[in-house]
Amino acid sequence: MTQQIIVFGNQKGGTGKSTLAMHLAVSLLHKGYKVATIDVDAKQGTFTRYIENRIKTSQDDPKILIPTHRPVFESSSDSMRVMQRENFLRFSELINSLRDFDFIIIDTPGNETDLSKIAHSFADIIITPMNESFIDLDLIIKASPIKAGVNTGSYAEIVWEQKKEKAKRDKGTIDWIILLNRMSSVESRNKKELEKILELLSKRLGFRFIRGFKERIIFKELFLSGLTLLDGNTSRTALNLSHIAARQELKNLLKELNVA
Numbered sequence: 699m700t701q702q703i704i705v706f707g708n709q710k711g712g713t714g715k716s717t718l719a720m721h722l723a724v725s726l727l728h729k730g731y732k733v734a735t736i737d738v739d740a741k742q743g744t745f746t747r748y749i750e751n752r753i754k755t756s757q758d759d760p761k762i763l764i765p766t767h768r769p770v771f772e773s774s775s776d777s778m779r780v781m782q783r784e785n786f787l788r789f790s791e792l793i794n795s796l797r798d799f800d801f802i803i804i805d806t807p808g809n810e811t812d813l814s815k816i817a818h819s820f821a822d823i824i825i826t827p828m829n830e831s832f833i834d835l836d837l838i839i840k841a842s843p844i845k846a847g848v849n850t851g852s853y854a855e856i857v858w859e860q861k862k863e864k865a866k867r868d869k870g871t872i873d874w875i876i877l878l879n880r881m882s883s884v885e886s887r888n889k890k891e892l893e894k895i896l897e898l899l900s901k902r903l904g905f906r907f908i909r910g911f912k913e914r915i916i917f918k919e920l921f922l923s924g925l926t927l928l929d930g931n932t933s934r935t936a937l938n939l940s941h942i943a944a945r946q947e948l949k950n951l952l953k954e955l956n957v958a
């Protein structure tokens with residue numbers, strides 16, 4: 699199969715990038731694929747720590763599958779030019795070294811960094827988790843506040859720029875998905891309005907939007923053990939109806955990604 703590079707990105711923290719990156723990586727491992735993971739948010743290191751916790755837990759349970767993980771750090775050069783060149787080299791060499799993997803799952807930070815933009819330009823698929831709120835939507839489509847006198851542009855603009863960057867480099871395309879995460883269980887007018895607006899915007903901004911995961915406490919509990927919803931049978935996490943529903947949500951995501 700041709701390799702798929704999947705990037706989780708959103709300029710806002712706390713939307714579920716690291717959690718969902720981990721869940722997607724483990725789902726793919728369970729399906730028998732060769733999976734590598736990259737933490738572009740290595741400074742914060744949530745994804746890396748999640749995997750370290752998993753490695754610890756797996757010492758008692760060899761059935762727990764571990765992806766090949768690589769954190770990557772931003773160049774610290776003072777010169778913008780040198781920094782950008784170093785970042786690009788560092789990242790493209792890393793991707794090149796992982797060419798034997800079926801999937802590369804990449805987690806990025808909740809703020810705009812040079813390395814994160816480069817990672818986006820290597821994506822076949824970008825998944826942007828957002829909470830069910832107009833504030834989150836606003837942050838994706840509207841320009842962010844002026845930083846040091848420069849308007850940094852919105853996340854949608856970053857995706858647009860990186861789509862162009864990829865097309866220029868190798869005529870590649872990027873499938874951009876906005877995924878609702880931590881959805882409430884109740885149907886509200888706010889929710890309907892939001893979905894209607896997302897539907898309208900999707901054509902204009904070139905993304906597709908999917909209903910991802912409901913708000914489920916279990917996600918918060920899993921981090922320390924490094925486990926995912928898929929490890930339920932092999933671990934100390936007791937399965938309940940909410941977990942089963944969440945596994946179904948994960949299956950739906952794989953279907954949206956055309957993973958058999």
Ligand SMILES: Nc1ncnc2c1ncn2[C@@H]1O[C@H](COP(=O)(O)OP(=O)(O)O)[C@@H](O)[C@H]1O
Nearest residue numbers: 711712713714715716717880911913914917918
């Ligand atoms: N569907 C969900 N239901 C409940 N909690 C969630 C869900 N998805 C993520 N979380 C929790 O939200 C918090 C932020 O998630 P995280 O993956 O670290 O976000 P990000 O990487 O975007 O900053 C974590 O405590 C995580 O456990």
Ligand SMILES: [Mg+2]
Nearest residue numbers: 715716739744
């Ligand atoms: Mg994170």
